[in-house]
Amino acid sequence: MQASATPNAHPQLEASISHLADLIAFDTTSAYSNLELIDYMEEFFTNLGADVTVLPDKSGEKANLVARLGPADLPGIVLSGHTDVVPANPKSWQSDPFKMEQRGSRLFGRGTCDMKGFAACVMAAAPAFANAELQRPFYFCFSHDEEVGCLGAPAIARYLSELKVPPALAIIGEPSEMKLINGQKGKIAMRVTVLGEGGHSSFSPQHVNAVEYASRIITMIAERSRRYEQDGPFDHDFTVPHATTLTTIIEGGVATNVTPDTCSFIFELRSIDQNAAAADIKALIHDIEATLLPEMQRLSVDSAIEWQELFAYPAMGDATANEMFKQLEPILPERGGKVSYGSEGGVFEVDGGIPSVILGPGSIRQAHKPDEFIEIEQLNQCLAFFDKLNAWMKY
Ligand SMILES: [Zn+2]
Incomplete structure (x- = not known):
């Protein structure tokens, strides 16, 4: 990978690309089990000292994962993504959809933008989060079966809402070109x-x-x-x-x-x-x-x-009047309006009582298509935002 060719490459950019290659290699099309990917994440976050909870579904073939870093007794921030991807027909692709390939400034593969790119950035940033003196907790949440109707997220939202101190805001990392989205149908x-x-x-x-x-x-x-x-x-x-x-x-x-x-x-x-x-x-x-x-x-x-x-799945309301949002606003990127595509934001709000916004790398225009890709620069921007978030979580 030639991440170093990216101008102003973030120190964790190589790591995010390497995590993304690993994540793409798990064929987590919604029809299949996501357990191998969940095991991979469980081991990763456990090794960082996170408090990890795996929430299996009824079939035992799928699971959600919640990993917490930072104090449990204060309201924190959720970084949330889904692990499943829409189907890919290899005949319509220029390269193997489940083997990430770099061409120029882009990384190709099913899920690169929707939305394993976000998960890869979370994993690349997590060691820095783990080393920080966090004054509030991060909850990293990864669900199953978002693409077939947000089937996994309700269990995560309920789990979080039943914690002694539930998180105060969720950032859903759906591809938004790193603009802040404050509503979803x-x-x-x-x-x-x-x-x-x-x-x-x-x-x-x-x-x-x-x-x-x-x-x-x-x-x-x-x-x-x-x-x-x-x-x-x-x-x-x-x-x-x-x-x-x-x-x-x-x-x-x-x-x-x-x-x-x-x-x-x-x-x-x-x-x-x-x-x-x-x-x-x-x-x-x-x-x-x-x-x-x-x-x-x-x-x-x-x-x-x-x-x-x-x-x-419910609509995601406007969280911009929320107290935690207002505190966070100075470090948030520009607004990108509201979107008509689905996300788990409404589920976090309705089932978990956690106000939500969408903010993630990549463009929804590349989602659900053959030759799905993400611009490496989008990962770079996401990592830069996580730096700001990490600094903010220390105060
Ligand atoms: Zn998605």
Whole structure:
């Protein structure tokens, strides 16, 4: 690696690149176990003298890790990342997605920016944190299954909230090009199954056509989205300054001459308000059922619309009025607005009561794509920020 070619290279830059290469080599696609990576981190943080807790999930195939450095009896700061990555199809990549490769000023590999780059910087900075006379604790938190709906983070948030003195602020290291993000949309993903009554399509007036009823539900979902767009509520710190809802996947029908009796589809709601999303979904379901169900059941009493929540994570609110945030503000980088992609920030807030912001190296534009990369300079900037944070934690 040629980190030394980076202008003003941080003394720990080589170490962060080396940790990143190690982390990329664990194929932690969400479908697979992350335990080898968690073992690697557990050994690393234990050797530094951290207080390490591993929180396994029910399957025993996945785990979260929480490592504390500094005093347990004072409110501290969480540095949090997820260990899983989205799938990578090696055929679409120029190099092996699970073998980090440097090309020029960039490091390529699945997870380099989303978000093992942040974890690598935490590990590179951790020896300096361990040697400092910390007056407040750091909690390094690494979760499983963020990419499939923030499934691991709630257990971390609950664990932290049950500590005698819980942390006062969480920094979620999602790629934000090292700008401070003070809001993130929440998401609810639902599967809808329309159960009608089928038969030979020449008798269709006697049937309950599940595809047609699904299309009317989808139209009502789209109308709801237009109302958000027209009537708000609005928050212009977001690029799309209101909630959105849309259908993303649909399946139904068996043959050209059969009235379909089943149709299922998936839709999402992305919300800006932590508290309103569940009520909005409930109201939408009520509206749809009141409009369509009586009509469907007049033809067939067994007709039904089934609603299944696939996953949900809450929006991350604005933590900038929080006391710890205000104390920290002088060392924080410039603001980058609010984002519509998911993160665990809302989970820390809702399940843990810990105000959260997003701040991490790399760009979300490179996430979830073939040839994902991070600019080495982003790691450098993250390490420089950790220096400031470390100095601040001593007072
Ligand atoms: Zn991520």
